[in-house]
Amino acid sequence: MIFEPFTLNGVTFANRILRSSVGGRSAQYDGTVTTIWKNFEKRFAEGGVGGIISTTLNVNKYRKAPLEYPPISEDRYVAPLKRFIAEIRATGCRYLVQIGDPGYATQAGLFPEQEDTHSASRGLDLIYGYGGLHTPLSEPQILHVIKDFGDAAVRVREAGADGLELTASKGYIIHQFLNPAINRRRDAWGGDAERRFRLLGEVVKEIRARVGADFLFGVRLAAEDCNHLPLNLRWPPTFFRGNGLRETLDQGRRLKALGVDFLHIDSGFGFIHPRVTPGPFPYDEARIFFDQVRHLSWKAALRASVFHLVPRFLGRWLFNLGWRYREGINLGHAHRFKQEVGLPVIANGGFQRQSSIEAALGDGRCDMVSMARALIANPDLVQQFKAGREQPDNPCTHCNRCAGRTATSPLGCYDLSRFPSVEAMQDQILAWNRSDP
Template sequence: MDDPIFQPLHFRHLTVKNRLFRSSISGRIDSYDGSGTAARINWEKKFARGGVGAIISSHIPVDPSQRILPNYAMIDRDEQIPFWREVVKNVHQYDCKFIGQLSMSGRQQDIKGVENKHRVPLSSVDGWEHFHGLSGKAMNQKQIAESVLTFARAAGRARQAGMDGIELHAANGYLFTQFLSSAINKRSDDYGGTLENRARFLLEVVGAIRQEVGADYHLQVKFNAADYHNDYVLNVGKGNTLVEGVQVAKWLEQAGVDALHVSVGSQFPHPRNPCGPFPAESASVTYPSMIPSGKLSFWNYLLFRYKLSWPLVIWLWARRQPKIREGINLEECRAIKNAVTIPVLCTGGFQTASVIRAALVKKDCDGVSIARPLMANPNLPLLFAEGKDQAPKPCTYCNKCLAHVLVDPLGCYDESRFESYEAMMDEIMNIFRDENVLL
């Protein structure tokens, strides 16, 4: 009971039983039209059963034209409220909280889906980004205002569904980042130029959500403490600095946000998020699904396709990565935490109890969010509670899961962690067994 990891975390309107959050991570396991499935319920339920204090959902699209990938459960209409209520019920049976992460893709739309095949996604600016070459069309002010209302209505549905709170996904290259980042946003109107203008869209969404759900509903924001935009070969400019990230954090606190969730990286994937090597071999199999999406996707595929180029791909990806993997964002998180009074969560490869405990004791953060290491070991919190410092077979940060998510069910694809290929697939496919759902 004296372990900082298992001390309750008190927010203004929410209490979580420990300091371990399942971060946003999921795969294409729902219906194509955005309705949810039993597999989604099973997916969330296994982490609740494993002992995390709260689950931050996978990104929940609030508008079909702004979904990142097909086959993710959405919250764009009232008919979806009963499904999310069922998800929450299953998670709550393990004394675990559920926080829905609301998102819009902007131009970072990995696979458009048939409904978006012939339209360019709305973004902060015209043009394409420099990793996949995904194109966007600049939103006019009417479209920005409509998006603000769309987020607010989705937040209202989340509260009706019984979610314990919501998180705005303003990190890692999605629509909010496309407005916030100085390396991306080249607008000359009220939504571009100065940092205050670039933050306007996000702050307007926060204000609209507060009007919709009230002041007593948990609202947190995941955002980039710094962009590190020049970690990519073809990208120029650093993007937002940590100083700018601190200022955004202060504005969000003033706007009534209950917590901040710190990440880094101007796009996803990014060399610092998720940390670890680029999975070139796995990408050679799954990346063809991206070829129709971006101007650079075909050329990327050629690099991934041939073994001779894999060392180059891996080196380019890792050349600016810090040597540290676990707790990679703690330095940035510490700066944010020192600037605000609300709780601050940190993401970044956590899977060792002593590392997490030290970060909490030193007040680098108030809690940690975990994705891949929990996917490798969903019972990791229970192992910590037993006194173990790590799982017997920890996550190797191989990032094969990242490559597979485009076309395959999400799970740990590091065969070295399993007795056999069949055992690995049995673990991955377990979420599709309907008997696991509490109805």
């Protein structure tokens, strides 16, 4: 079934494999996309994927994080996107733009900004975001967030994308309002499940009203929050109060009633997370990142210091608690959504073998699968499947080093075990980031 076309709201994908959202420093410093960004995306398109979901384009113009990541927060970003998306789509690959707002999960910036601490409620998260205490959004600020998403959705359509995906996962601001451990408000935007859903619901209504019923529009949703993972210090210490499948299935039913076309299912609160990127915790890459942003706040400095004070052997063991690779880790959840919500479902999480993908599609557990790490390792993976291979000759090890490097380095495979030399690995990384003459 991998190579059977699939249509969503008038958009036909040539096959059932999508490159999922993955970020990288491939834009200009102000966020304007470049030929490097286009060539990075185009390599997956030429490799045969049915569609690409962009990195999360930020809808908030005040968040500059990380630098060289493309936003869609102002009209000036539309023209360059339109030019390059047209080139990507000319290969026959469909292109969806994912939009979001990290809120307090903003990981970096030129300078510390109060805007980067915004969330549903006051609190502290040691791992995600560089800021110290979160600051709750006021009602006017929440209404502005809704407008930001609507404005961004219009820009996505103007840029010539085939559709858009709204991220209500990754620990970003909508997810912060959904998660009962993070959202402890007692007003109309928090408290019970219905009020915690309100921000997502209002954003979805705003987007659908602005782009029309004929534009492909889906939501990336976490099936379980798994707040106890990864190892983290969070205040208040409400680790086990995240949403479970019962709550998120209800969210899925509400989204269907609001006119969403598909659901993209993962799990876990925050990025990186063992349910989003199953495999080992990239300890050394996390140290690199924490060192790079340690100047932005007392929390960022403390976090970096902890990673240096703890001996490496102990740190690797400690921070790897709860991390392991499992193929198709969220497939069971995707199946539940397909059965009980009735929307088309994309499953995410550790796919790489052709037989596993065929089984997931053939059994009706999902309609499409998405992946990033396996395609970074082998951008021609779909072509290799078409040639009859069960998996690539040099498969992705799901080591998560690429995920740990996304905010600090050019995006590519950083697992030296896959290359004959450091030089060969560097050549592959730099090849991804080659610009047009």
